[in-house]
Amino acid sequence: MRMPGAIPPGLLISAPASGTGKTTVTLGLIAAFRAAGLVVQPFKSGPDYIDPAFHAAAAGRPSVNLDSWAMTPGRIAALASGAAGADLVIAEGSMGLFDGVARAGETGTGASADLATEMGWPVIAVLDVSGQAQTAAAVAAGLAGFRPGLRLAGVILNKVASPRHEALVRAGMAVAGLPVLGALPRKAAVALPERHLGLVQAEELPRLQAILAEAAAFVAAHCDLDTIRAVAAGGHLAGTAPPVPPPGERIALARDAAFSFVYPHLLADWRAGGATVLPFSPLADEAPDPSATVCWLPGGYPELHAGRLAAAAHFRAGLTEFAATRPVHGECGGYMALGAGLVSADGTRHRMAGLLGLETSFAKRRMHLGYRLARPLHPLPGLGKVALRGHEFHYATILSQPDAALAVVQDANGDAVAEAGSCRAMPGGGQVSGTFFHLIAPASSESIS
Structure with a gap:
């Protein structure tokens, strides 16, 4: 049993690159677990200020940015402690899993892998498998072995063209020893509208709750939610840091x-x-x-x-x-x-x-x-x-x-x-x-x- 005030086990949803569908998968997972009765605490790796509003709408509680370039380990730990009382943490990465700047800042380079390693969160990689089959396993294996101490718990396949396509990709993952935790068909994708700075803001979408419900149903139908929850871990980081002073009373x-x-x-x-x-x-x-x-x-x-x-x-x-x-x-x-x-x-x-x-x-x-x-x-x-x-x-x-x-x-x-x-x-x-x-x-x- 988790002790009161402890940080619950978590996962970080990442990908080899931007544009693979990790935000849709993240929102679908948050909304699906919430619909199943769990309290989910979302986080966003990096400085993106649009995705957290979507997370909050899906989870029913605020999503917070955790940034390894701009924040100290103590600051990250203090913010992560806001997950106390939740059943599960789901953090969304930014860009590709290891993408960051060349020179480290307070804790790291801003890469999602920094946060996963610091917090002990296993990574689930969302892979856009359109245009490839067994080669997707080579990409996933590269993610799994690139950084010591980081655990790739499995993959979710996105834009699967057909049952035959899925079988070929799964065969490659089996050779690589990587669990497939979900396979999302190409034609059933849930789309979020975009503009020049990223997604259209959550507050501007009158159909937001309907979109989230669609994403939850889509992910629940094509992902193994029980196994995804079971592989969650980490949340062991402890520390404190003073808050940012207010600019006035x-x-x-x-x-x-x-x-x-x-x-x-x-x-x-x-x-x-x-x-x-x-x-x-x-x-x-x-x-x-x-x-x-x-x-x-x-x-x-x-x-x-x-x-x-x-x-x-x-x-x-x-x-x-x-x-x-x-x-x-x-x-x-x-x-x-x-x-x-x-x-x-x-x-x-x-x-x-x-x-x-x-x-x-x-x-x-x-x-x-x-x-x-x-x-x-x-x-x-x-x-x-x-x-x-x-x-x-x-x-x-x-x-x-x-x-x-x-x-x-x-x-x-x-x-x-x-x-x-x-x-x-x-x-x-x-x-x-x-x-x-x-x-x-x-x-x-x-x-x-």
């Missing part, structure tokens, strides 16, 4: 379809630090709560709602008044919304808040992607000048960034990043700042130089 948090990228662990940390979170919607032309002590605009999709933001005069006036005397900070999409203007994909320039001089454009998209280590040149609310670890992912082209640089920023290789954020002091004592990276955690070590 009362946080006005922009929260709607344009500003939705907030890591769940940050919100939990802020509340654990005694802060009150006061959501407001710029798209509904709402201003920050006047009783707030700080305003935070997270990332999201301002480019998809630029016209509505430009027309939100009450929001803009209220934010300007707030910023005169109190700190305002924006991340990625929130940073763009604080700027002077945003050019949408059709070439139309839309007026933004104008609290910073930043001009961005989606007319000519350019992808910016990767981990970031930032050493602030100006104090950030609640954080001061402590070095920060985060992640950047957007397609905006920077046309102008005229304000004072907020930080010295490097990527995971130690190379300088030109997008150093912006900072502007306001005449009434307030400060407006913004970054293109999303904060994950303060840095306890600064191995990058």
